[in-house]
Amino acid sequence: MTPSKTLPIAVLGAGPVGLAAAARLVERGLEPLVFERGAQAGASVAEWGHVRVFSPWRHNIDEASRALLEAEGWREPDPDALPTGAEIVRDYLAPLAAHPAIAPRLKTRATVLAVTRQDRSKLHSDGREAVPFVVVWRDAEGRTHRSLARALIDASGTCTRPNPIGRDGLAVEGEVENRARIAYGIPDVKGAARADYAGRHILVVGAGHSAINVALDLVGLQEDSPRTRITWATRGGGVGRLLGGGLNDQLPGRGQLGLAAVEAVRSGRLSLLSPLAVRRIEARGDGLAVSAERNGAEVALEVDRIVVATGFRPDLDPLRELRLSLDPSVEATPALAPLIDPNLHSCGTVRPHGVDELAHPEPGFYIVGVKSYGRAPTFLMATGYEQVRSVVAELAGDSVAARQVHLVLPETGVCKVAGPAPAAASCCGPAEEGYCAAARSEVAADVTDACCGGPARENAEACCAADEDAKAGGMAGCGCASTANADASCAPA
């Protein structure tokens, strides 16, 4: 027994993946009902609208969405161009949200507060699968509503829940009290938020590409406003992988970012403190006094502002009454977590996956998009589009299509090796300074010649295709699955 097929399928969030889910539902003749907290679709992407993404348009557009848009005369942007977040909203998400097949089924300024099963708390099993889901949501006037749905796709992202500064996952002493001088994510330091940063000393905390992005924007600000000082701190060590990705990254924009950061550190425009554990923040005049620890020694910093780019975590509170199965560390499903756990994988290469990896004990409920990755930082939009293709096929009763793989992901970055790579490892070659030879090569011409050969195909324990081959050949691996940096940001590693 399943809930009545006359009910819509609720989609939480109208970001790139939520809208792709809606497009897939329309394609299958199913009825979506999309809830978006923002005034427009893509509200979270708009928050980092000034940032240029690493993946070109060709990887950022969902197939079903493209078909809908093209039928309305939409012209696809240059597939090789790298859009900003604002351009993704303007040129893709906004037209998609306005499409006649989507617009009447999209509620904006509709914040989902909680979801449950009708008349069943999490504890109650009796007839559970036959009753609809209930979506409790708040409108722009503050009124609360309840809508019924026959299935639930949670694509609400993670951007509403930034990680705090503390290495232990908690806010440090004084962090909450001094919130007015602390920004989370990627503030537009050269644009809208410029007045807060120009000519000031800024501490940027984080070890992902978001942190590099902010640090480099501040370096840009320094050119007009030479008194601007930037200290970049990472909570753990291991910035080498981030900075070393360079030319081996198949998303060249991301590789360039690492190279530019290396150059800024070398030239002294960016001071790097790695690792640094912030312990306490106190207001001092117009600025902040930061007490920290570095390699066992106390460090005191006087700064004006702090930018925290330490990643995001999923908001699981609205899902409290559903039966979830989540990995205790990554907060992704147990089937997905080993594929993306930053403690296990340093490559960032994740094989495409779908409904089987995303299923929870609650039938008809799926978390997709960047939220499906829990706390792991390696998500790409293209991965989310494949997820919703598979999930919607399953909801439409097409279990064959749900289990077909339709996606080839670009290889993402460089594999770190803990020691010299095994001699028979074809992917990386011997290590130099902790990085495989291929990582140091000038050109990664195509997927097959590149460091890892792309994502692992079957073996969840394998970091990449070459690692999988090495393991299948009886070796410990190709040497690239080593301790990675979990201190990364919302942006893909």
Ligand SMILES: Cc1cc2nc3c(=O)[nH]c(=O)nc-3n(C[C@H](O)[C@H](O)[C@H](O)COP(=O)(O)OP(=O)(O)OC[C@H]3O[C@@H](n4cnc5c(N)ncnc54)[C@H](O)[C@@H]3O)c2cc1C
């Ligand atoms: C700076 C940056 C750079 C990135 N670069 C790339 C890149 O180059 N390539 C790439 O593929 N990916 C990139 N990403 C990752 C990118 O976030 C995701 O790929 C994409 O935005 C995830 O889409 P999503 O739909 O899963 O989530 P989101 O884009 O976060 O969308 C979630 C939506 O849900 C809404 N929402 C949240 N809570 C609620 C609620 N309670 N009720 C109703 N609505 C809600 C939000 O307003 C939002 O519109 C980047 C991310 C960042 C931050």
